[in-house]
Amino acid sequence: MAITSIKNLxxxxxxxxxxxxxxxxxxxxxxxxxxxxxMNCTDDNLVISTNTGCxxxxxxxxxxxSWDTSWIHIGFENAATAVSGAEAMHKARKRKGTLKDNDxxxxxxxxxxxxxxxxxxxxxxSGAVERGxxxxxxxxDNENYANTGGQRSSATPIxxxxxxxxxxxxxxxxxxxxxxIVAIMAAHGAPYVAQLAPNKWKSMAKGFQKxxxxxxxxxxxxxxxxxxxxxxxxxxxxxxxxxxxxxxxFPVYEIIDGHELNxxxxxxxxxxxxxxxxxxxxxxxxxxxxxxxVIDQVQKDVNEYWDYLQRREEARV
Amino acid sequence: xxxxxxxxEREVWDGNFAASQALRQAQVDVVAAYPITPSTPIVENYxxxxxxxxxxxxxxxxxSEHAAMSGCVGASAAGGRVSxxxxxxxxxxxxxxxxxASGMRLPIVLNVVxxxxxxxxxxxxxxxxxxxxxxxxxxxxxxxxxxxAYDLALCAFRIGENHNVRLPVMVHQxxxxxxxTAQNVYPLADEVAYNxxxxxxxxxxxxxxxxxxxxxxxxxxxxHFEHKARQHKALMDSRPIIDEVFADFEKxxxxxxxxxxxxxxxxxxxxxxxxxxxxxxxxxxxxxxxAEEGIKAGVVAIRCFRPFPFDNVRDALENVKSVAVLDxxxxxxxxxxxxxxxxxxxxxTANRPLVTNFIYGLGGRDFSIAEAKRIFxxxxxxxxxxxxxxxxxxFSGLRGPTLGFFQTKRG
Numbered sequence: 001m002a003i004t005s006i007k008n009l010x011x012x013x014x015x016x017x018x019x020x021x022x023x024x025x026x027x028x029x030x031x032x033x034x035x036x037x038x039m040n041c042t043d044d045n046l047v048i049s050t051n052t053g054c055x056x057x058x059x060x061x062x063x064x065x066s067w068d069t070s071w072i073h074i075g076f077e078n079a080a081t082a083v084s085g086a087e088a089m090h091k092a093r094k095r096k097g098t099l100k101d102n103d104x105x106x107x108x109x110x111x112x113x114x115x116x117x118x119x120x121x122x123x124x125x126s127g128a129v130e131r132g133x134x135x136x137x138x139x140x141d142n143e144n145y146a147n148t149g150g151q152r153s154s155a156t157p158i159x160x161x162x163x164x165x166x167x168x169x170x171x172x173x174x175x176x177x178x179x180x181i182v183a184i185m186a187a188h189g190a191p192y193v194a195q196l197a198p199n200k201w202k203s204m205a206k207g208f209q210k211x212x213x214x215x216x217x218x219x220x221x222x223x224x225x226x227x228x229x230x231x232x233x234x235x236x237x238x239x240x241x242x243x244x245x246x247x248x249x250f251p252v253y254e255i256i257d258g259h260e261l262n263x264x265x266x267x268x269x270x271x272x273x274x275x276x277x278x279x280x281x282x283x284x285x286x287x288x289x290x291x292x293x294v295i296d297q298v299q300k301d302v303n304e305y306w307d308y309l310q311r312r313e314e315a316r317v
Numbered sequence: 318x319x320x321x322x323x324x325x326e327r328e329v330w331d332g333n334f335a336a337s338q339a340l341r342q343a344q345v346d347v348v349a350a351y352p353i354t355p356s357t358p359i360v361e362n363y364x365x366x367x368x369x370x371x372x373x374x375x376x377x378x379x380x381s382e383h384a385a386m387s388g389c390v391g392a393s394a395a396g397g398r399v400s401x402x403x404x405x406x407x408x409x410x411x412x413x414x415x416x417x418a419s420g421m422r423l424p425i426v427l428n429v430v431x432x433x434x435x436x437x438x439x440x441x442x443x444x445x446x447x448x449x450x451x452x453x454x455x456x457x458x459x460x461x462x463x464x465x466a467y468d469l470a471l472c473a474f475r476i477g478e479n480h481n482v483r484l485p486v487m488v489h490q491x492x493x494x495x496x497x498t499a500q501n502v503y504p505l506a507d508e509v510a511y512n513x514x515x516x517x518x519x520x521x522x523x524x525x526x527x528x529x530x531x532x533x534x535x536x537x538x539x540x541h542f543e544h545k546a547r548q549h550k551a552l553m554d555s556r557p558i559i560d561e562v563f564a565d566f567e568k569x570x571x572x573x574x575x576x577x578x579x580x581x582x583x584x585x586x587x588x589x590x591x592x593x594x595x596x597x598x599x600x601x602x603x604x605x606x607x608a609e610e611g612i613k614a615g616v617v618a619i620r621c622f623r624p625f626p627f628d629n630v631r632d633a634l635e636n637v638k639s640v641a642v643l644d645x646x647x648x649x650x651x652x653x654x655x656x657x658x659x660x661x662x663x664x665x666t667a668n669r670p671l672v673t674n675f676i677y678g679l680g681g682r683d684f685s686i687a688e689a690k691r692i693f694x695x696x697x698x699x700x701x702x703x704x705x706x707x708x709x710x711x712f713s714g715l716r717g718p719t720l721g722f723f724q725t726k727r728g
Contacts (some may be wrong), residue, residue: 027571036604056535060533060534060537062536063540065531069530070523071530071531074417075417077383078383078384081388082387082394083391084391085388085399086392086394086523086524088347088375088392089347089375089399090524091375093376093396096346101526123384124387131378131379200650
């Protein structure tokens with residue numbers, strides 16, 4: 001076990017530079033912060049696979065790579081399977097003794113966006129978790145297909161406008177509820193499932209560490225605000241994430257062994273979803289009087305979900 | 318250490334069992350698989366060998382064929398010997414990842430038990446899936462019977478893993494006709510087979526952390542063309558290495574393989590060009606016709622479909638007057654895929670033979686010796702006339718009226 005101690009952000013941020021800054025992600029994109037937090041929270045060897053998406057196309061553009069560790073990308077849907085194949089090979093080779101350093105700890109990690117996790121790659125994720133490979137899957141949830149220009153995904157919340165769920169005179173944007181991916185993955189019986197946020201960096205790093213140290217398949221959904229498609233100033237990424245966690249649009253919590261739920265962040269002052277939405281261009285149309293009911297509906301949903309999480313935490317079931 | 322497997326000098330195996338024994342003897346580290354008829358027993362047997370300690374490997378039973386090849390790619394990049402098997406729709410579902418496996422230069426061995434592609438759904442053998450894979454950048458070898466399914470699977474590991482090749486290899490066999498028909502098979506002893514294949518020597522091993530590697534990077538117009546050109550070069554350059562491996566295999570087994578196999582071609586006037594089990598049917602027909610009617614008939618069989626043995630096909634056929642190319646796949650609005658390749662090879666010969674195209678045996682329809690004889694006789698008629706006397710493309714063995722296409726001007 002080689003866990004890095006987390007004392008202060010400055011030390012932590014320079015701990016273990018295995019992800020180079022010279023990538024081509026948008027300024028203000030939270031993906032790189034999340035990847036860095038993952039790679040800085042452990043000293044173990046890492047095998048990382050990445051689905052096709054913003055992270056992939058921005059970090060391994062031949063002849064360059066941002067990854068100073070083993071890294072593989074196959075397709076849009078199969079990062080979970082690529083890493084489970086590598087994990088199986090690690091087991092086989094460890095048994096045969098054909099590894100260079102047979103005892104060095106190795107951790108297997110897959111990254112996907114919400115498109116490749118909630119939608120196109122869901123089958124591959126579900127299969128890999130069911131098979132019980134020892135890996136951690138991290139979904140960088142920016143609630144749209146950002147890499148192809150901001151289409152709706154099943155992670156897009158009600159009321160957001162996207163390039164394929166347009167708001168207009170006859171539509172308030174996306175009409176369907178966001179898929180509850182955390183509950184779905186917890187229902188797979190994964191030993192550690194969590195929803196984390198990069199502004200709560202300590203709980204994020206601790207969550208990552210728990211996932212890496214837990215044997216078996218672990219799943220983490222992280223909010224990753226997208227300044228391009230959510231339409232906010234790139235300098236405001238963490239500020240927007242604060243609004244996301246404080247409005248409880250993105251509650252931060254973990255589920256252990258599919259049932260034990262712990263809330264990891266409890267806002268002192270819960271803000272309204274209106275405040276969160278008002279800071280982003282993708283919800284601008286909702287502030288017309290005719291769409292007021294959508295904001296009210298989202299607020300009602302958020303309140304109910306927060307109540308549900310608290311009841312589950314209290315009940316310990 | 319793997320348990321000792323009791324092996325006789327002569328075994329009665331079907332093609333699936335033969336292929337799975339090659340996987341056992343090569344001590345494949347990881348098989349990621351999803352079952353599909355008629356290839357299923359290959360991976361079932363691998364699982365059985367793992368369950369009983371005959372292989373010290375990992376059997377990953379994934380949720381689809383797309384995942385099977387994805388798992389194989391991840392496992393292969395992690396520096397060990399990897400194999401799987403599939404057919405038909407499963408192969409089609411894998412198709413996306415086939416390109417990634419070859420683009421990343423990963424020496425995965427895929428046993429493809431050839432079967433028709435739906436719709437209509439059909440579990441029987443034809444070569445639709447083989448042709449679907451032809452541009453995927455894999456080496457494609459074709460076994461005509463169970464013995465060859467075993468032999469070529471062993472050769473496939475050796476070819477693909479050669480550091481000057483580093484490409485994935487498919488070994489084809491005909492669904493049911495080969496895969497489910499038991500025949501005498503002469504296996505190599507375990508040590509001989511393993512020594513022939515050799516220990517796996519990884520290149521760009523993801524589990525070697527002293528030298529991190531990036532697999533599956535992104536390229537655009539600045540590099541993509543160069544990558545694909547290099548990949549094509551690697552395939553073309555694998556030809557002498559395939560020959561070398563076949564020669565080495567002859568030393569340990571006494572069985573000689575060539576990228577193009579020729580039968581009775583020394584003085585042949587007419588020829589059939591074919592793949593798979595059809596080759597043996599055509600050979601019998603050629604032998605009988607020579608004895609019965611004095612027709613100088615010969616057979617040219619493609620052992621290595623990719624890289625396509627352009628030169629060898631041309632050399633084998635340039636002195637023949639008339640050639641029938643047999644496609645076991647629906648042509649889909651064109652001449653048969655196989656016909657096009659053989660014709661391209663013959664176009665550069667000074668003495669260009671007459672070439673016709675027969676579509677036959679789709680969805681497992683039987684191909685008989687009598688049918689092969691009829692085709693030879695038709696070639697003889699072309700040869701005597703000096704031009705093609707029938708339709709250039711015909712459906713052979715179809716019920717109902719004969720279907721013919723692309724008539725000649727003179728006919």
